[in-house]
Amino acid sequence: MQQNQTKMSSPTDRMSPEERRAGASLAAIFALRMLGLFLILPVFSVYAKTLPGGDNLALVGFALGAYGLTQAVFQIPYGIASDLYGRKLVIVIGLVIFAIGSFVAAWAPSMNWIIVGRVLQGAGAISAAVTALAADLTREEHRTKVMAMIGSSIGLVFALSLVGAPLLYGLIGMGGLFSMTGVLALAAIVLLLKAVPPAPPPHGHAKLPLRQVVLDPDLMRLNIGIFLLHMVQMAMFVVLPHALVSHGGLEAAAHWKVYLPAVLVSFAIMVPAIIAAERKDKMRPIFLAAIGLLVVVQSGLWIFSGSLWALALWLTLFFVAFNVLEATLPSLVSRTAHPAAKGAALGVYNTTQALGLFIGGALGGYIAQNFGDNAVFAACTGLMLVWLVVANSMNFPQRRVTPAATQSA
Numbered sequence: 398m399q400q401n402q403t404k405m406s407s408p409t410d411r412m413s414p415e416e417r418r419a420g421a422s423l424a425a426i427f428a429l430r431m432l433g434l435f436l437i438l439p440v441f442s443v444y445a446k447t448l449p450g451g452d453n454l455a456l457v458g459f460a461l462g463a464y465g466l467t468q469a470v471f472q473i474p475y476g477i478a479s480d481l482y483g484r485k486l487v488i489v490i491g492l493v494i495f496a497i498g499s500f501v502a503a504w505a506p507s508m509n510w511i512i513v514g515r516v517l518q519g520a521g522a523i524s525a526a527v528t529a530l531a532a533d534l535t536r537e538e539h540r541t542k543v544m545a546m547i548g549s550s551i552g553l554v555f556a557l558s559l560v561g562a563p564l565l566y567g568l569i570g571m572g573g574l575f576s577m578t579g580v581l582a583l584a585a586i587v588l589l590l591k592a593v594p595p596a597p598p599p600h601g602h603a604k605l606p607l608r609q610v611v612l613d614p615d616l617m618r619l620n621i622g623i624f625l626l627h628m629v630q631m632a633m634f635v636v637l638p639h640a641l642v643s644h645g646g647l648e649a650a651a652h653w654k655v656y657l658p659a660v661l662v663s664f665a666i667m668v669p670a671i672i673a674a675e676r677k678d679k680m681r682p683i684f685l686a687a688i689g690l691l692v693v694v695q696s697g698l699w700i701f702s703g704s705l706w707a708l709a710l711w712l713t714l715f716f717v718a719f720n721v722l723e724a725t726l727p728s729l730v731s732r733t734a735h736p737a738a739k740g741a742a743l744g745v746y747n748t749t750q751a752l753g754l755f756i757g758g759a760l761g762g763y764i765a766q767n768f769g770d771n772a773v774f775a776a777c778t779g780l781m782l783v784w785l786v787v788a789n790s791m792n793f794p795q796r797r798v799t800p801a802a803t804q805s806a
Contacts, residue, residue: 412539412542412543416534416539416543418593419531419534419535419543419593419594420535420542420546420547421546422588422592423534423543423547424543424546424550425588425592426488426585426588426589426593427524427527427547427550428550428553429582429584429588430495430523430581430585431551431554431555432554432558432578432581435554435562436561436562436565436574437562440571440574441457441460441461444566444570444571445457445460445508445511448506448507449507450507450508450509451508456508456512459512460511460512460515463512463515463516463519464515464516464518465519465754466519466751466755467516467518467519467520467522468519468522468524468748469748469751469752469755470520470522470748471519471522472524472525472744472745472751473525473748474744475487475491475522475523475526475744476525476526476741476742476747477607477740477744479525479526479529479740480529480737480738480739483596483598484526484533485530485590485593485596487523487526488523488527488530489586489589492521492523492582492585492586493521493583494517494520494521495517495518495582496521496578496579497579498513498514498515498516498520498521498579499518499575499576499579499582500579501514502514502518502575503571503572503574503575503576503579514575518578521582522747524750525743526740526743528544528547528727528731528743528747529739530593530596531543531544531547531727532727532728532731532732532739532743533597533739534593534594534596537732540728541674541724541725541728542672542724544724544725544727544728545667545668545671545720547724553660553661553664555656555660556653556656556657556661560653560657562574565577607741609738610734610738610741611745613733613734615733615791615792616730616733616734616746618787618788618790618791619726619730619733619791620745620746621749621784621787622688622722622784622787622788623726623749624750624752625753625780625783625784626719626722626723626726626753627750627751627753627757628753628754628760628780629691629695629777629780629781630719630757631753631754631761632757632758632760632776633698633715633761633773633774633777634761635758635761635765635773636761636765636770636773636774637698637712639770640702640770641655641705641708644703645705645709646705655705655708655709658709658713659709659713659715660716662713662716663719663720664720667721667724670683670717670721671721671724671725674725680725680793683721683725684722684725684788685785685788687718687721687725688718688722688785689785690714690718691715691718691719691722692778692781692782692785694711694715694718695777695781696774696778697710697714698711698777699775699777699778702774727743727746730742730743730746732794733794761773
């Protein structure tokens, strides 16, 4: 009898088929949407020169940044709407708007119309609703693994886009890439409706005031973390390609030879860390160790990055820490937030993430222009030290094991 009871309780250590399906399908939805965006980035500046207004670098930069700005504006409303009216409905609406923006950009005869398309793309801000749905469909003890699946898919798609973008641009042009982005978004809708398990009913009007969500001290620490993480990511990638050329002797077209192996190796190292964080209740030490590793990486890029091998090492370690934190942060937000405000909390989280991307790019460019590339890495080292101090005061939610019977109910 005791043996049967043990077997009954053991499934909580493994993801259920529904959880695996939810994780894989939501990761694929993220990947389909992000692939189209990432494919554009490596070749957009080349294409912009062929359009009226494309010789204005400020306009080109605004066209790229407009997506992030509208993402920041709409993440919280979409998150709140998903709490009130249901996750899937909000995701479908967002993907439709994103697809419309992609087709507008594909047709665009000038930079101004490209900007209109990019604004519409950003208005399809589904990240909060997707991560909230992932949290709804998984138990706490498996949530970080699902978030890791989503985060890993984004990292892998980014690396693949660096390889495929120049080839596809040569075959179908920028209009074709934007059209592909729209088609992939529509394909994501089909995947959402056909493959993702049914979502729990919305909470209706049983919601917390947004101010209470924004000012929650534990959520604030997590939001500061994602803001600083993506601020540093964008700032370092403003100058890192130049470092690969000047210090590593690697032409821009060959940078994928460093990025792709670094991302793949980081996945192999990240998985055991995520398993230890979840199964062995080691979330706090692993979370803090990942931030500490970022301090080491930025210090290394600042002080010792004079060869290709050194740059490859620091990049690999960066992706290890980045992927661990990308998986654990949204999981911690979903576990810390009130159940009726999960979408709102993830909306605030994704808004601070988008702001970090925007400010990091602008600040990295300003520092590099006025103080040099090494000053960017020095500033990033300081920012990561600040985060380490903030994170050390965090209250990590206790792991609660959900009985298998409850999951299947």
